Amino acid sequence: MINWLLKKISLSAIILSIGIISIATADQTIKSDRIVELAKSYLLNQFSQNYSSENIDVTNTRLLPDISFPEGKIDYFINEKEIANIGQYHTIPIIILLDGKPIRTLFVNCKVKLxxxxxxxxxxxxxxxxxxxxxxxxxxxxxxxxxxxxxxxxxxxxxxxxxxxxxxxxxxxxxxxxxxxIPLVEKNKQVKVVGKIGDIEASIYGTALEKGVKDDIINVQNPSTQKIFSARIIGKNSVELVF
Incomplete structure (x- = not known):
C-alpha cells in the first residue's frame, strides 16, 4: 500500500513539473497545391462573371508549405467579407475546419491577368x-x-x-x-454665330473660347462688344445662339 502511494505521488509530481501532456495522434497532410487551387478556383469563378475563362490567368505569387493536422474531417471556407474588390493582386483567406471547427487560416497570394x-x-x-x-x-x-x-x-x-x-x-x-x-470648332478660332427668333434669322462672327463637337455648348465672344454668350455647335465653324 505504501509503495502504491509513493508511485502515485511521484507520477503527480512529474505531471505538475511538465505541465499539460499532449497525446500524440496520427496526422494527415494537406498539400499546399490543394490550398492554392482553392484560391485560384474562387478567383476564376469571380472573374468569369464578366470575362470568359480562356481570358483569365491566375498565378500564385507566394509558395506555401505542406501542413499536417490531426486525423479528422477537413473542410475549407473562404471568408469573402475579408477580400477586397476584384483587382490584379489578391490575398485569399482560406479557413481550414477540422470536424466542423476552424483550426487555422491560410492566406494565398495570387495575381490575376486578364x-x-x-x-x-x-x-x-x-x-x-x-x-x-x-x-x-x-x-x-x-x-x-x-x-x-x-x-x-x-x-x-x-x-x-x-x-x-x-x-x-x-x-x-x-x-x-x-x-x-474630331472637333468642329477649335478654341480661339472664328465661328459664324446664327441667331433665330421666329422667322427672323441673323448672323455675326465671333471667337470660340472652347473647342467642341456637334451639339456641344461652348462660350463664344463677340469681338466688337467683348460680351460672352453660349452657343451650340451645329457644323464646321458654325454655332447657334442658346437663349
Whole structure:
C-alpha cells in the first residue's frame, strides 16, 4: 500500500513539473497545391462573371508549405467579407475546419491577368492625328482588371474617324482616355454665330473660347462688344445662339 502511494505521488509530481501532456495522434497532410487551387478556383469563378475563362490567368505569387493536422474531417471556407474588390493582386483567406471547427487560416497570394482582343496601334500615331484603318489593328493583349469595357475598344470601326489627344507609341492599347471626336470648332478660332427668333434669322462672327463637337455648348465672344454668350455647335465653324 505504501509503495502504491509513493508511485502515485511521484507520477503527480512529474505531471505538475511538465505541465499539460499532449497525446500524440496520427496526422494527415494537406498539400499546399490543394490550398492554392482553392484560391485560384474562387478567383476564376469571380472573374468569369464578366470575362470568359480562356481570358483569365491566375498565378500564385507566394509558395506555401505542406501542413499536417490531426486525423479528422477537413473542410475549407473562404471568408469573402475579408477580400477586397476584384483587382490584379489578391490575398485569399482560406479557413481550414477540422470536424466542423476552424483550426487555422491560410492566406494565398495570387495575381490575376486578364486578356482580350482589343484595338492597338500598328505604328506610332502623332498627337491630334486622325485615326484610319491602316493605323490600328485588333490583337490579344493583357488588359487592366480594374478597367471597364468602355475604357478600351474591341471594334476597329469604332475608332475610325476619331483623333488622338496625345502621342501613341506602336503596339499600345487605345483607350477612351487618349482619343476624342474630331472637333468642329477649335478654341480661339472664328465661328459664324446664327441667331433665330421666329422667322427672323441673323448672323455675326465671333471667337470660340472652347473647342467642341456637334451639339456641344461652348462660350463664344463677340469681338466688337467683348460680351460672352453660349452657343451650340451645329457644323464646321458654325454655332447657334442658346437663349
Amino acid at each position: 486578356y482580350g482582343n482589343v484595338v492597338t496601334s500598328v505604328a506610332p500615331i502623332k498627337m491630334h492625328q486622325n485615326i484610319n484603318r491602316e493605323a490600328i489593328t485588333l490583337s490579344r493583349q493583357e488588359i487592366n482588371s480594374n478597367s471597364k469595357n468602355s475604357d478600351y475598344y474591341q471594334n476597329i470601326e469604332d475608332l475610325v474617324g476619331l483623333r488622338t489627344i496625345q502621342y501613341i507609341p506602336s503596339g499600345k492599347i487605345i483607350n477612351a482616355a487618349i482619343i476624342e471626336k
